[in-house]
Amino acid sequence: MADECELFALCSDPREWVQDPGLRHTSPADTRAILGSWIDQWNRDKLGTWVVRRHTESVIVGFGGCSIRQHSFWNLGYRFLPSVRGLGYATEMSCAAVVAAACVRPDLPVVAYLRESNAASARVAEKAGLVLVGRFPVADDAHPGAVRLVYANRRLGDDELHAVLTA
Template structure:
C-alpha cells in the first residue's frame, strides 16, 4: 500500500485526522477514565484536539505515516486515536516509530487497539522498515502490555519512569526487534548504572 492516510480494517476506519475530529480527540484524552494508569496525563486544554489534528497532518505529509483518527462505523464518530509516529527530528538519534493507542472508554475491550495496532506496525514496516517500532508503557497498565504482546512486540527494557509523579511507577519498553547499542543509548539507558535491558 502506498498511501496510509486512509486504511480500512475488518471493523475500523483509520483516517488522517480532519478539523472536525478535534473535539472528539480532546474528549477522549481529557477523560480521567482513560488515564487511570497515569492520572497526570489527562489533557485539560480544549486546544489540544486541534494540536493533535495538526501534528498528524504534518507527519503524514513528512513521513507518510502518523496517528489516525479511528472510527468503528463509516462516517461515524471518532472512537480513538492511534498509529505509529516518527521522531520530531531523525537527527536527534531517536529514530523509531512510536506505537500509540487510546480509545473512548465506551469501546475499550473490543480489541480495537490490537486491530488498529496490527495495521500500524504493518504500515511502519512498509514506510521505513529499518526504523524500529516501539511501545512505551507503564508496567501496571496490563491492558496496554497485552496489546503490545499480541502485536508481536517484546519487552526489552524495564526501569524507573522518569518524571512520573508516582515514584514507584515502572516503565516498560517493547520493541519489534532486538535493540542495538545506538537505540539503547537513545532511550537513555546507557547512562544508568544498570541498563535495565532485558535480553533473552
C-alpha cells in the same frame, strides 16, 4: 479538523490519563495542537496517527498509530474510549500500524513503551508482534517507583534504546 470536538472529549477525559495525568488536554487548543502535529507527521513521515471509528458508524472511538520519535524509532501509541476497551480496537489498529511502519521505514524499529501497571497495553503490544526488551525505572513524582516496559519488533541497539528511554 472536523474531529476536534470528539477528540477533545476523549483527550480531556481523566479516565484516559490515569497513567500520565499531565498529558490530559485541558482546552480545545490542546487538541487542535495535537491534530496539527498529526497532520505534520503524515506530511513528513508518510505515516502517523489514525482516528479510529466503529466499522458501522462515524463515531470516534479512539486514535493511534505509529509515529517517528527522535529520528530513531516508530512509537506505537493509542487511546480508546473506556466503553470500547477489550473489544479488539487497539489490537486491530496496532497490528495494522506495525505493518504500515515496516512498509514505510523498515530501517526503524517499532517500539511501544508503557507503564508496567498497564497490563492491557502490554497484551496489545504482544498481540501486535512486539516482544519485551526490558524494564526501566521512570523518574515520576506522580507514580514513585514506576517502571516502564519497552517492547519492540526487533532487538534494539544501544543508541536506539537510549532514544526510547529519553523520548
